[in-house]
Amino acid sequence: MSGLSDDDRSEVLERNLRVLEALLFASSEPLDANSLLTYLGEGANIGELLLTLQSRYATRGVNLVQRADKWAFRTAEDLGFLLRRDEQENRPLSRAALETLSIIAYHQPATRAEIEEVRGVATGKGTLDLLMEAGWIRMRGRRRTPGRPVTYGTTDAFLDHFGLETLSDLPGLDELKGSGLLSSRLPPNLQIPLPFDGAALRDDEDPLDPDDLGSDEEEQD
Incomplete structure (x- = not known):
């Protein structure tokens, strides 16, 4: 011009x-x-x-x-x-779903086994399905470890729903516990890592195959 x-x-x-x-x-x-x-x-x-x-x-x-x-x-x-005032009252997420979502947000990309390790209890596939149906998490890739488990990460819809510009805007560990998003059962020495929200897969991940969508079962040898 x-x-x-x-x-x-x-x-x-x-x-x-x-x-x-x-x-x-x-x-x-x-x-x-x-x-x-x-x-x-x-x-x-x-x-x-x-x-x-x-x-x-x-x-x-x-x-x-x-x-x-x-x-x-x-x-x-x-x-x-x-x-x-005009919002319809929706059924709140269960504690298991809130904890799972929080762990994925801070530890992504994370496998189901890694989520269970942090929570200290088993995580049902239904919990992950619920979060995917809400559009807040997605399957990212497969970990380059035995069994090649699926990894999970958050979506742009997650950022939009919770009013975040980037994952670096997420609250700290004490705020999460105070709001009830993380259980008191978590290990006392748990550290919250810097969230990673890049579009590219990490070095320890492989892209998903078309047949992977809709399933987080580990591949059999």
Whole structure:
């Protein structure tokens, strides 16, 4: 846009911002920058545009928030109580599901055996299925160990539901115990590692085969 006048540049800027605004409002899911860029004019700086739009909505009833590498409009945190009045009461997750979700979030990628080791009790497949149905966890790959067990990690939907931009925003161990998300049965020397939310598999993982989806059973020799 170097050849444009100031008025023309301002007009293009406002048009791009309106396009982004419309796309984000219309979407039921957070959108990544690359998918948004395809709707803008040539030479548009999507990063600057998103930050500009975020700034404009910073003091409004809805805010533009980042969830991992995606963006979405969400109700301002200080007004969330207004919407909770109309929310349907949902059955809360069981303690087993909450503990399992917390362990996966902090230890991912984690196998079922690793989850059970931290919890100190067996983890039923139904608990993992419930969390996958909610869209909060996913099967990542297979550990390069005997039996090649499936590993689990969190999803972007997990970040969005709990209002996190990245996994580094997760609370500390004491906060988790205080909120009841981790059981007092956990070992006293348990350390919370730095969560890993990268898209790539870790070095000790293999990609999933198509037949792996829907099953976390270990492969037999």
